[in-house]
Every structure is written in structure tokens, then in C-alpha cells.
Amino acid sequence: METMALEMKTITKEFPGVKALNQVTFKVKKGEVHALCGENGAGKSTLMKVLSGLYPAGTYEGEILVDGVVQRFGHIKDAEKAGIAIIYQELALVKNLTVGENLFLGNEPSRFGIMDWDYVYLETESWLRQVGLSGIKPDRITGTLGIGQQQLIEIAKALSKKAKILILDEPTAALTEKEVAILLAILKEFKNLGVTCIYISHKLNEVFEIADTITILRDGLTIASQPTSELTEDKVISLMVGRELKERFPRVEAQSGTTMLAVKDYTVWDPSQPGRKVIDNLSFELKQGEILGISGLVGAGRSELVLSLFGAYEGAKQGSVAIDGKPVNIRSTQQAIEHGMALVSEDRKKYGLVLDMDIKNNISLSSLHSISVRGVIQENQEIAVGQDYIQQLKIKANSLETVVGTLSGGNQQKVVIGKWLMTKPKILILDEPTRGIDVGAKFEIYNIMNQLLSQGVAIIMISSELPEVLGVSHRIMVISEGKMAGIFNYQSATQEVIMAAATGGIKHG
Ligand SMILES: Nc1ncnc2c1ncn2[C@@H]1O[C@H](COP(=O)(O)OP(=O)(O)OP(=O)(O)O)[C@@H](O)[C@H]1O
Numbered sequence: 220m221e222t223m224a225l226e227m228k229t230i231t232k233e234f235p236g237v238k239a240l241n242q243v244t245f246k247v248k249k250g251e252v253h254a255l256c257g258e259n260g261a262g263k264s265t266l267m268k269v270l271s272g273l274y275p276a277g278t279y280e281g282e283i284l285v286d287g288v289v290q291r292f293g294h295i296k297d298a299e300k301a302g303i304a305i306i307y308q309e310l311a312l313v314k315n316l317t318v319g320e321n322l323f324l325g326n327e328p329s330r331f332g333i334m335d336w337d338y339v340y341l342e343t344e345s346w347l348r349q350v351g352l353s354g355i356k357p358d359r360i361t362g363t364l365g366i367g368q369q370q371l372i373e374i375a376k377a378l379s380k381k382a383k384i385l386i387l388d389e390p391t392a393a394l395t396e397k398e399v400a401i402l403l404a405i406l407k408e409f410k411n412l413g414v415t416c417i418y419i420s421h422k423l424n425e426v427f428e429i430a431d432t433i434t435i436l437r438d439g440l441t442i443a444s445q446p447t448s449e450l451t452e453d454k455v456i457s458l459m460v461g462r463e464l465k466e467r468f469p470r471v472e473a474q475s476g477t478t479m480l481a482v483k484d485y486t487v488w489d490p491s492q493p494g495r496k497v498i499d500n501l502s503f504e505l506k507q508g509e510i511l512g513i514s515g516l517v518g519a520g521r522s523e524l525v526l527s528l529f530g531a532y533e534g535a536k537q538g539s540v541a542i543d544g545k546p547v548n549i550r551s552t553q554q555a556i557e558h559g560m561a562l563v564s565e566d567r568k569k570y571g572l573v574l575d576m577d578i579k580n581n582i583s584l585s586s587l588h589s590i591s592v593r594g595v596i597q598e599n600q601e602i603a604v605g606q607d608y609i610q611q612l613k614i615k616a617n618s619l620e621t622v623v624g625t626l627s628g629g630n631q632q633k634v635v636i637g638k639w640l641m642t643k644p645k646i647l648i649l650d651e652p653t654r655g656i657d658v659g660a661k662f663e664i665y666n667i668m669n670q671l672l673s674q675g676v677a678i679i680m681i682s683s684e685l686p687e688v689l690g691v692s693h694r695i696m697v698i699s700e701g702k703m704a705g706i707f708n709y710q711s712a713t714q715e716v717i718m719a720a721a722t723g724g725i726k727h728g
């Protein structure tokens with residue numbers, strides 16, 4: 220019999236009112252890459268938290284065997300000692316520590332009780348090199364890096380623990396194609412070294428590229444576990460959602476509307492590096508009833524552009540902006556909302572959600588004026604609206620009073636989207652809206668976007684997932700190092716064209 224690196228047997232884990240895992244069985248062979256798939260809220264992260272000791276023995280039922288030996292982890296440290304390292308879905312780095320400090324956090328090397336910084340920084344450099352970040356200094360403050368880079372640092376941190384079983388819970392959600400390619404290459408190398416890898420991702424193309432075996436969870440149950448060679452993407456999707464999903468991208472034709480947003484000669488400066496432009500003399504228009512996709516590499520300035528337009532970026536700006544034909548000068552998010560803009564940010568913790576508040580309050584947070592009468596919130600209305608969004612977006616939660624921090628990652632993202640839809644925007648800006656969202660729910664989000672188009676809303680969508688940009692946008696603007704690298708009609712755009720422009724190749728299409 221083949222040795223199993225890991226066996227999880229009849230694992231059941233309950234939270235108040237939720238059975239997150241129901242007798243789950245999960246077996247992973249030594250040295251394989253094993254993908255764990257399932258819809259938002261299926262139980263993937265919970266299963267991995269059980270495995271990594273975050274939920275200690277005694278808080279769940281069932282048995283865990285590592286290399287055939289029963290293990291009862293009382294703490295994350297115990298799991299680490301058994302060679303299990305996990306990278307969580309939500310970034311866990313401390314933003315105001317340096318990269319080196321983060322890498323060694325909880326594991327500080329000391330000589331005679333004094334931190335050995337020379338060692339820390341030397342080691343850090345070598346791990347950063349392994350994840351393709353050799354340009355980053357170990358004493359760089361982590362929070363000043365982009366999300367994509369921070370994600371790679373998480374990975375470097377897990378690698379540095381010399382894991383035998385490496386768990387990656389949506390490691391590539393925030394990465395661009397190029398960074399994803401680096402990561403997948405690293406994982407293939409690891410496989411050659413005999414490291415076992417558990418890989419959670421909603422991006423099925425990655426799963427099919429890297430995984431040897433795929434296990435599918437649905438509603439806390441193990442639905443299937445099969446070699447990848449016996450499966451197809453469509454098959455995995457139907458196992459995940461429990462029905463066939465015929466099309467992935469329901470594009471509707473653009474409505475021909477008036478110009479909703481006109482941006483001219485727009486330049487934005489980096490607040491932390493005087494003189495450095497994050498957006499350089501950019502001009503574009505957004506029409507009513509269209510989706511303008513924005514593509515580019517991480518660090519190209521896409522998020523800075525939309526944050527600045529939304530009055531949420533510290534850096535100085537120059538140029539002109541007109542909404543619905545009228546010049547505007549937006550200096551705060553409040554003003555942006557008043558002008559009919561809404562922004563679904565990529566960093567949901569910073570701009571999106573209050574994690575310890577419930578769903579109802581989070582959804583209504585930015586539109587209190589529309590549900591209050593003379594400043595008093597109408598609770599009934601708040602509930603009615605909240606329930607509407609839960610249904611439309613298929614948010615998986617017990618009730619509107621569920622605290623957002625306890626929702627699965629993808630369901631938190633849906634709450635952010637609901638919150639901004641409720642402001643009834645004229646211009647809706649979505650920054651990586653479907654990051655971490657399962658295929659079924661993505662489809663629902665595209666449908667909602669299409670509905671909004673027919674109501675005359677203009678939509679900007681930043682996305683690092685090329686199939687998504689190509690599948691739903693009407694026009695695609697590519698930004699490279701803060702500059703316009705081309706605007707393409709979807710009919711003439713292909714992955715190759717977009718990538719060439721993003722990396723500084725072509726100018727116009
Ligand atoms: N700490 C918690 N308290 C209460 N309920 C929880 C908690 N953590 C998870 N849940 C619930 O358990 C279920 C499974 O959540 P889990 O995070 O494992 O899903 P997931 O498969 O990782 O989904 P996603 O793809 O969205 O990340 C969900 O219904 C979630 O709301």
C-alpha cells in the first residue's frame with residue numbers, strides 16, 4: 220500500500236448554528252499536489268485550520284494521521300513541528316514590521332537572548348530570492364508592499380519553516396499571471412524534493428495545471444476525490460455546485476450611453492516617494508452602460524488610479540475629471556459617494572468591511588442616508604434590503620446578524636459588493652471583485668453587473684484574471700507603469716495582446 224502523507228478521517232467541526240465539516244475524509248499521498256475545491260463556505264479553510272492546529276484537538280471530532288501516525292495537535296506549533304505549514308487565505312503579516320521580522324516572527328533566532336539580525340536578514344534574502352523577490356530588502360516595511368508581493372512573502376515564510384506538508388489557501392488570489400507562474404514553478408520544484416502540497420484555489424486552470432489529485436467539498440461533505448487526469452474543469456464545477464454550469468461569462472452588449480466619466484491628463488504622485496508618479500498623464504472615458512476592464516501587472520498603478528478618482532488616495536493629483544459632463548474635484552470618499560461613485564476595493568479589510576459587525580450593518584454602512592429618516596436608521600428597511608442582497612448574491616450565512624468575520628472568505632467579499640450596490644451608484648468601480656469567489660458566485664456577480672448596465676450604470680472593473688477581463692468587459696484599458704499602454708475592444712483583444720501591452724509591448728490595438 221502506498222504511504223499516505225496525510226489522512227483526515229471523519230472530521231466533523233461545528234460552529235454555533237453551522238456544521239462546517241460533516242464527517243469529512245481527506246487523504247493525501249506523499250509528494251503529490253492535492254487540490255481542495257469547493258464553493259464559498261464549503262468548508263475548505265475550516266478543514267485546513269483543523270489540520271494546522273488552529274482549531275486544536277478536542278474542538279472537532281475525527282482523527283488526523285500524518286505519515287500513518289495519529290496526531291492530536293493542541294496548537295499551531297505542534298502542527299509545525301510535525302512539518303505542517305499553512306498560508307492562510309487572509310494575509311497574516313504584520314504590516315508595520317519589516318519583511319525580515321515577519322519572516323521570523325514567532326521563530327526568532329537569538330544568540331544569548333539577543334536577536335541575531337545579521338542572520339535574520341541574510342536568511343530572509345535567500346528566501347526572498349526563492350520566491351522571485353530578490354529586489355526587496357529585508358528591512359522594508361511590509362505594509363508598503365503591494366498585496367501580491369505580501370502574498371509571496373507569506374509563501375517565503377512558510378517555505379522557511381521547512382515544511383513537509385505545505386498548505387496554500389488561495390495563494391494566488393492576489394497575484395498576477397506572471398507571479399502565479401513563478402509560484403507554480405516553485406511548487407513543481409518542491410514536489411521534486413518530496414514536499415506534499417495541499418492547494419486551495421478557485422482558479423481551476425491552475426488546479427488543472429498543478430494538481431495530481433482533486434478533492435471536492437460541498438456543504439461540509441466530501442463529494443469526490445479523484446486523480447486530475449480523470450476529471451475536467453466542467454466536471455469539477457458541476458461536482459462543486461451540484462448542477463451543470465453552461466457558460467462562465469454572460470456578456471451582454473454595451474448600451475450606447477453618454478459619457479459618464481471623463482478623465483484627462485490625470486497624474487497621481489506616490490505619497491511615500493516624492494516625485495514618483497504612480498499614474499502618469501492618463502486619459503480615458505467611461506460610458507453609461509459599458510464595462511471598462513482595466514488590466515496590467517501588480518504595481519502598474521491600477522488600484523492607485525481608482526482610489527485617487529474615489530478620493531481615497533493620499534498622493535497628490537493633477538488633471539481633470541468630469542462626471543456626467545460636469546467637472547468635479549473629489550477630495551474625499553464622502554464626496555465620491557455623493558457624486559454617485561462606489562468602489563469595491565481589493566483590500567476588503569482596509570476599505571471594505573468591519574469584521575466584528577454583522578452583515579446587516581456592514582451592508583448598510585455606506586448608504587445610511589438612504590435608509591434613515593431624519594438621521595434615524597429604519598431597522599426594518601435595513602433588514603429588508605440586507606435580505607435582498609443575501610439572496611441575490613447567495614451569501615452563505617445563518618442570518619443577517621451573523622458577524623462578518625466568521626463568514627468564509629468569498630462570502631465576506633460578497634458582503635462588500637452588496638454594501639456598495641446598495642449606494643445605487645452611477646459609476647461602479649470594482650477592484651478585483653471576484654477574487655476568492657467560486658465560479659457559481661462569479662456568474663451571479665456578472666449577472667448583477669449586467670443588470671446594472673441595463674439600468675445605465677457605468678462600470679470599471681480591475682481584474683488580474685485575464686479570462687475574466689476578456690469575458691465580461693466591452694473595452695479593456697491596459698496600464699503599464701502608470702502609463703496608458705492601449706485600449707482594446709473586446710473583439711480584438713486576446714490574452715497575448717493584453718499581456719504584451721501590460722509588459723510594455725504594443726501601444727494601440
Ligand atoms: N469562526 C467561525 N465561526 C462561525 N462560523 C464559521 C467560522 N469559520 C467558518 N465558519 C462557517 O463555516 C462554513 C465553512 O467556512 P470555510 O471558511 O471553511 O469555507 P471555505 O470553503 O474556505 O470558503 P471560501 O471559498 O469562501 O474561502 C461557512 O458557512 C462559514 O460561515
Ligand SMILES: [Mg+2]
Pocket residue numbers: 263264265308388627628629
Ligand atoms: Mg476559505
